Amino acid sequence: NAGVTQTPKFQVLKTGQSMTLQCAQDMNHEYMSWYRQDPGMGLRLIHYSVGAGITDQGEVPNGYNVSRSTTEDFPLRLLSAAPSQTSVYFCATHPWGGEVASTEAFFGQGTRLTVV
Amino acid sequence: ELKVEQNPLFLSMQEGKNYTIYCNYSTTSDRLYWYRQDPGKSLESLFVLLSNGAVKQEGRLMASLDTKARLSTLHITAAVHDLSATYFCAVTPGTYKYIFGTGTRLKVLA
Numbered sequence: 001n002a003g004v005t006q007t008p009k010f011q012v013l014k015t016g017q018s019m020t021l022q023c024a025q026d027m028n029h030e031y032m033s034w035y036r037q038d039p040g041m042g043l044r045l046i047h048y049s050v051g052a053g054i055t056d057q058g059e060v061p062n063g064y065n066v067s068r069s070t071t072e073d074f075p076l077r078l079l080s081a082a083p084s085q086t087s088v089y090f091c092a093t094h095p096w097g098g099e100v101a102s103t104e105a106f107f108g109q110g111t112r113l114t115v116v
Numbered sequence: 117e118l119k120v121e122q123n124p125l126f127l128s129m130q131e132g133k134n135y136t137i138y139c140n141y142s143t144t145s146d147r148l149y150w151y152r153q154d155p156g157k158s159l160e161s162l163f164v165l166l167s168n169g170a171v172k173q174e175g176r177l178m179a180s181l182d183t184k185a186r187l188s189t190l191h192i193t194a195a196v197h198d199l200s201a202t203y204f205c206a207v208t209p210g211t212y213k214y215i216f217g218t219g220t221r222l223k224v225l226a
Binding site: 033035040041042043044045048058059090092094103104105106107108109110 | 120125149151157158159160161164204206213214215216217218219
Protein backbone atom coordinates (compact mmCIF):
# COMPACT_ATOMS: atom_id res chain seq x y z
CA ASN A 1 0.00 0.00 0.00
CA ALA A 2 1.86 3.09 -1.26
CA GLY A 3 -0.41 5.70 0.34
CA VAL A 4 0.49 9.12 -1.06
CA THR A 5 3.28 9.32 -3.63
CA GLN A 6 4.91 12.55 -4.72
CA THR A 7 7.33 13.00 -7.59
CA PRO A 8 9.92 14.30 -8.02
CA LYS A 9 11.60 14.44 -4.61
CA PHE A 10 13.98 17.21 -5.64
CA GLN A 11 13.88 19.74 -8.48
CA VAL A 12 15.86 22.79 -9.52
CA LEU A 13 14.21 25.21 -11.95
CA LYS A 14 15.30 28.38 -13.63
CA THR A 15 13.14 31.45 -13.25
CA GLY A 16 10.37 31.39 -15.84
CA GLN A 17 10.39 27.64 -16.40
CA SER A 18 7.27 25.60 -15.90
CA MET A 19 6.83 22.24 -14.26
CA THR A 20 4.29 19.93 -12.71
CA LEU A 21 4.57 18.32 -9.30
CA GLN A 22 2.82 14.98 -9.25
CA CYS A 23 0.73 13.55 -6.44
CA ALA A 24 -0.96 10.16 -6.55
CA GLN A 25 -2.89 8.33 -3.85
CA ASP A 26 -4.24 4.81 -3.61
CA MET A 27 -6.33 5.37 -0.48
CA ASN A 28 -9.52 6.30 -2.34
CA HIS A 29 -9.79 9.58 -0.43
CA GLU A 30 -11.99 12.29 -1.83
CA TYR A 31 -10.02 15.18 -0.39
CA MET A 32 -6.57 16.11 -1.68
CA SER A 33 -4.54 19.21 -1.04
CA TRP A 34 -1.22 20.89 -1.68
CA TYR A 35 0.83 22.76 0.92
CA ARG A 36 4.06 24.62 0.86
CA GLN A 37 6.35 24.66 3.86
CA ASP A 38 8.69 27.55 4.47
CA PRO A 39 10.88 28.18 7.54
CA GLY A 40 8.93 29.85 10.33
CA MET A 41 5.68 29.76 8.32
CA GLY A 42 4.36 26.31 9.05
CA LEU A 43 2.42 24.71 6.22
CA ARG A 44 0.28 26.94 4.03
CA LEU A 45 -2.54 25.62 1.91
CA ILE A 46 -2.14 26.29 -1.83
CA HIS A 47 -5.09 24.49 -3.44
CA TYR A 48 -7.41 21.68 -2.51
CA SER A 49 -9.94 19.39 -4.10
CA VAL A 50 -12.96 17.63 -2.62
CA GLY A 51 -13.39 15.28 -5.54
CA ALA A 52 -12.76 14.74 -9.23
CA GLY A 53 -13.55 17.90 -11.19
CA ILE A 54 -13.74 20.10 -8.06
CA THR A 55 -10.90 22.35 -6.94
CA ASP A 56 -10.61 25.51 -4.89
CA GLN A 57 -8.02 27.96 -3.68
CA GLY A 58 -6.28 27.91 -0.35
CA GLU A 59 -4.27 30.61 1.43
CA VAL A 60 -1.51 31.10 -1.16
CA PRO A 61 -2.81 30.09 -4.63
CA ASN A 62 -1.08 32.70 -6.78
CA GLY A 63 1.37 31.23 -9.29
CA TYR A 64 -0.06 27.72 -9.05
CA ASN A 65 -2.69 25.81 -10.99
CA VAL A 66 -4.35 22.50 -10.21
CA SER A 67 -6.80 20.12 -11.79
CA ARG A 68 -8.42 16.90 -10.61
CA SER A 69 -9.51 14.59 -13.38
CA THR A 70 -9.41 11.40 -11.29
CA THR A 71 -9.74 10.52 -7.62
CA GLU A 72 -6.16 9.27 -7.56
CA ASP A 73 -4.21 12.19 -9.03
CA PHE A 74 -3.86 15.85 -8.10
CA PRO A 75 -1.00 17.55 -9.97
CA LEU A 76 0.27 21.02 -9.07
CA ARG A 77 1.49 23.19 -11.93
CA LEU A 78 3.90 26.09 -11.78
CA LEU A 79 3.41 28.00 -15.04
CA SER A 80 6.32 30.43 -14.67
CA ALA A 81 8.54 29.65 -11.72
CA ALA A 82 9.80 32.45 -9.49
CA PRO A 83 12.44 32.39 -6.73
CA SER A 84 9.66 33.07 -4.20
CA GLN A 85 8.32 29.60 -5.02
CA THR A 86 11.43 27.95 -3.61
CA SER A 87 9.95 25.74 -0.91
CA VAL A 88 9.12 22.22 0.17
CA TYR A 89 5.79 21.08 -1.23
CA PHE A 90 3.60 18.47 0.40
CA CYS A 91 0.57 16.72 -0.98
CA ALA A 92 -1.97 15.40 1.52
CA THR A 93 -5.15 13.38 1.44
CA HIS A 94 -7.79 12.42 3.94
CA PRO A 95 -11.30 11.10 4.01
CA TRP A 96 -13.77 13.87 4.52
CA GLY A 97 -16.87 13.37 6.62
CA GLY A 98 -19.19 16.08 5.41
CA GLU A 99 -17.46 19.44 5.73
CA VAL A 100 -15.13 18.49 8.56
CA ALA A 101 -12.22 16.11 8.49
CA SER A 102 -13.03 13.00 10.46
CA THR A 103 -9.51 11.64 10.60
CA GLU A 104 -5.98 12.83 10.24
CA ALA A 105 -4.38 13.76 6.93
CA PHE A 106 -1.87 11.50 5.17
CA PHE A 107 1.10 13.22 3.63
CA GLY A 108 3.42 12.45 0.78
CA GLN A 109 7.17 12.58 1.28
CA GLY A 110 7.50 16.07 -0.11
CA THR A 111 9.14 17.76 -3.10
CA ARG A 112 12.01 20.12 -2.43
CA LEU A 113 11.93 22.78 -5.14
CA THR A 114 14.59 25.40 -5.75
CA VAL A 115 14.06 28.19 -8.26
CA VAL A 116 17.21 30.02 -9.30
CA GLU B 117 -8.07 36.29 9.24
CA LEU B 118 -7.73 32.81 10.66
CA LYS B 119 -4.62 32.39 12.77
CA VAL B 120 -3.21 29.29 14.38
CA GLU B 121 -0.41 30.22 16.69
CA GLN B 122 1.93 27.92 18.54
CA ASN B 123 4.25 28.75 21.33
CA PRO B 124 6.99 28.46 21.89
CA LEU B 125 8.40 28.38 18.36
CA PHE B 126 11.61 26.84 19.61
CA LEU B 127 12.12 24.74 22.69
CA SER B 128 15.34 23.29 24.00
CA MET B 129 14.94 21.07 27.05
CA GLN B 130 16.86 18.58 29.08
CA GLU B 131 16.04 14.90 29.08
CA GLY B 132 13.74 13.98 31.92
CA LYS B 133 12.03 17.36 32.11
CA ASN B 134 8.38 18.17 31.48
CA TYR B 135 7.06 20.88 29.18
CA THR B 136 3.94 22.02 27.39
CA ILE B 137 3.44 23.32 23.85
CA TYR B 138 0.45 25.58 23.27
CA CYS B 139 -1.72 25.94 20.20
CA ASN B 140 -4.15 28.88 20.00
CA TYR B 141 -6.53 29.40 17.12
CA SER B 142 -8.68 32.37 16.24
CA THR B 143 -11.85 30.83 14.83
CA THR B 144 -14.29 28.09 15.65
CA SER B 145 -13.04 24.57 15.12
CA ASP B 146 -14.53 21.51 16.76
CA ARG B 147 -11.47 19.44 15.96
CA LEU B 148 -7.76 19.76 16.32
CA TYR B 149 -4.87 17.66 15.07
CA TRP B 150 -1.27 17.27 16.18
CA TYR B 151 1.51 16.17 13.83
CA ARG B 152 5.18 15.42 14.18
CA GLN B 153 7.83 16.14 11.56
CA ASP B 154 11.40 14.88 11.71
CA PRO B 155 14.04 16.90 9.83
CA GLY B 156 13.80 16.38 6.09
CA LYS B 157 10.81 14.09 6.49
CA SER B 158 7.09 14.22 6.00
CA LEU B 159 4.44 14.76 8.66
CA GLU B 160 2.98 11.95 10.70
CA SER B 161 -0.18 12.11 12.73
CA LEU B 162 0.05 12.06 16.53
CA PHE B 163 -3.42 12.89 17.79
CA VAL B 164 -6.88 13.72 16.49
CA LEU B 165 -8.97 15.59 19.08
CA LEU B 166 -12.61 15.52 18.06
CA SER B 167 -14.49 17.38 20.79
CA ASN B 168 -14.24 19.85 23.63
CA GLY B 169 -12.46 18.33 26.60
CA ALA B 170 -10.86 15.56 24.57
CA VAL B 171 -7.64 14.20 25.99
CA LYS B 172 -5.38 11.67 24.31
CA GLN B 173 -2.12 10.14 25.43
CA GLU B 174 0.55 8.18 23.65
CA GLY B 175 3.71 7.37 25.53
CA ARG B 176 5.26 10.55 26.89
CA LEU B 177 2.91 12.83 24.94
CA MET B 178 -0.53 13.96 26.01
CA ALA B 179 -2.79 16.31 24.06
CA SER B 180 -5.91 18.13 25.19
CA LEU B 181 -8.49 20.41 23.61
CA ASP B 182 -10.55 23.29 25.01
CA THR B 183 -12.75 24.53 22.16
CA LYS B 184 -14.24 27.32 24.26
CA ALA B 185 -10.83 28.80 24.92
CA ARG B 186 -9.70 27.84 21.39
CA LEU B 187 -6.66 26.23 22.93
CA SER B 188 -4.92 22.90 22.67
CA THR B 189 -1.90 21.74 24.63
CA LEU B 190 0.68 19.08 23.92
CA HIS B 191 2.33 18.02 27.16
CA ILE B 192 5.66 16.25 27.21
CA THR B 193 6.49 14.14 30.25
CA ALA B 194 10.06 13.14 31.08
CA ALA B 195 11.40 14.08 27.67
CA VAL B 196 13.79 11.80 25.81
CA HIS B 197 16.05 12.56 22.87
CA ASP B 198 13.81 10.65 20.45
CA LEU B 199 11.11 13.27 20.91
CA SER B 200 13.27 15.88 19.17
CA ALA B 201 11.23 17.01 16.15
CA THR B 202 8.94 19.79 14.97
CA TYR B 203 5.37 19.59 16.20
CA PHE B 204 2.44 21.13 14.35
CA CYS B 205 -1.15 21.62 15.35
CA ALA B 206 -3.89 22.06 12.74
CA VAL B 207 -7.57 23.00 12.77
CA THR B 208 -10.44 22.68 10.36
CA PRO B 209 -12.66 25.76 10.43
CA GLY B 210 -15.43 23.90 8.69
CA THR B 211 -14.91 25.17 5.17
CA TYR B 212 -12.95 22.28 3.64
CA LYS B 213 -9.74 23.94 4.78
CA TYR B 214 -7.17 22.39 7.03
CA ILE B 215 -5.03 25.14 8.57
CA PHE B 216 -1.68 24.51 10.27
CA GLY B 217 0.08 26.31 13.06
CA THR B 218 3.56 27.72 12.70
CA GLY B 219 5.19 24.70 14.34
CA THR B 220 7.26 24.20 17.49
CA ARG B 221 10.77 22.95 17.01
CA LEU B 222 11.72 20.79 19.97
CA LYS B 223 15.25 19.78 20.82
CA VAL B 224 15.81 17.43 23.74
CA LEU B 225 19.32 17.52 25.09
CA ALA B 226 20.92 14.39 26.53
